Amino acid sequence: MDTQWLSKDEEHAWRAFRRLLTALPARLSQDLARDSGLSPADYEVLSTLSEKPNRRWALKDLAAKMEWSRSRLSHHAARMQARGLIDKEPDPQDARGCILHLTDDGFTVLEEAAPHHLRSVRARFLDHLSPDELAVLRKLSTRIADLPD
Amino acid sequence: MDTQWLSKDEEHAWRAFRRLLTALPARLSQDLARDSGLSPADYEVLSTLSEKPNRRWALKDLAAKMEWSRSRLSHHAARMQARGLIDKEPDPQDARGCILHLTDDGFTVLEEAAPHHLRSVRARFLDHLSPDELAVLRKLSTRIADLPD
DNA sequence: GAGTTTTCAATGACGTGTCAACGAGTAGTA
DNA sequence: TACTACTCGTTGACACGTCATTGAAAACTC
Numbered sequence A, B: 001m002d003t004q005w006l007s008k009d010e011e012h013a014w015r016a017f018r019r020l021l022t023a024l025p026a027r028l029s030q031d032l033a034r035d036s037g038l039s040p041a042d043y044e045v046l047s048t049l050s051e052k053p054n055r056r057w058a059l060k061d062l063a064a065k066m067e068w069s070r071s072r073l074s075h076h077a078a079r080m081q082a083r084g085l086i087d088k089e090p091d092p093q094d095a096r097g098c099i100l101h102l103t104d105d106g107f108t109v110l111e112e113a114a115p116h117h118l119r120s121v122r123a124r125f126l127d128h129l130s131p132d133e134l135a136v137l138r139k140l141s142t143r144i145a146d147l148p149d
Numbered sequence C: 001g002a003g004t005t006t007t008c009a010a011t012g013a014c015g016t017g018t019c020a021a022c023g024a025g026t027a028g029t030a
Numbered sequence D: 001t002a003c004t005a006c007t008c009g010t011t012g013a014c015a016c017g018t019c020a021t022t023g024a025a026a027a028c029t030c
Helices: A008-036 A040-051 A059-066 A070-082 A104-124 A131-145 B008-036 B040-051 B059-066 B070-082 B104-124 B131-145
Strands: A056-058 A086-090 A098-102 B056-058 B086-090 B098-102
Touching: A008 A040, A008 A104, A008 B008, A008 B131, A040 A056, A040 A059, A040 A070, A040 A086, A040 A098, A040 A104, A056 A059, A059 A070, A059 A098, A070 A086, A098 A104, A131 B008, A131 B131, B008 B040, B008 B104, B040 B056, B040 B059, B040 B070, B040 B086, B040 B098, B040 B104, B056 B059, B059 B070, B059 B098, B070 B086, B098 B104
Parallel strands: none
Antiparallel strands: A056 A098, A086 A098, B056 B098, B086 B098
16 A cells, blocks of 8 residues: 555665564664663663763763753653652752662662663664665665754 | 674764664654555555455454554554544454454545555655665565664 | 363453643743 | 752653463464
């Protein structure tokens, strides 16, 4: 129905890629949950926070960096705070603002999760690509992701 | 944090591909919602149902075909039924079963959605790939999606 | 045929993401 | 200074997907 005006090649490629688009994130998510009790969203928040030397990031800046809505991050941060992975602090520069801070527990969880996650990304993805394929994929991904919304 | 044991090439490719993995489905979903008031899940159910000559499919078979859990499809079908897009009928072959049926309204919605969706897939994806890239992407997508879970 | 096991769809609880609305604080402007 | 406009994070309603459980019906086993 949705493919009647695609060429055979386009149709097959699009179908195959759609399968990848659903299967790969699902598998990585499963691995992450099983190995570390984290969701991909949890992992992204933890790892992005850990990039800052003081493990702190203003909510709005973290949201912008991750390309999340502030609402989404606010919801998610509340849940992660309840689990002790992060803290919230008032922003001294802006009374409206909110600083998110990676707790020691959160950092430990991340440290233990990272090597498993890396193995997972390799086993389910990177290990099955040739250097050429990796280069093509990177180029095309950048081009398409960089298109305007 | 999660990339310290990836080569530079792997890291860049993985980062770029991850952006694609989130950006592309989000854009297609936005287009679909704006143009037709459908979610990608709605669209998949409608278009898969429309493939059968009688527009009917047992819930368990449809779920298997789409690689959804029966629970997910049961929830989603209930919401789509409330909107008049599909019907539910008892299965004459199996009293436990349930047949999903694409209504005339649902078919009309799909018919009007399809060309918009196709344009969207082209504009946000296919139009920006060379035939070679498309071939590489298809091959690698199939290989990785076909890995065991 | 009776009893057990499996399969089917539905359901409720929960975590998640989006959207619109909100109150509070800041910035820009007259 | 006062007025306006914008930005900040939060909240509530809703759609969505997962998981575990349930009751009913089939399939299997003896």
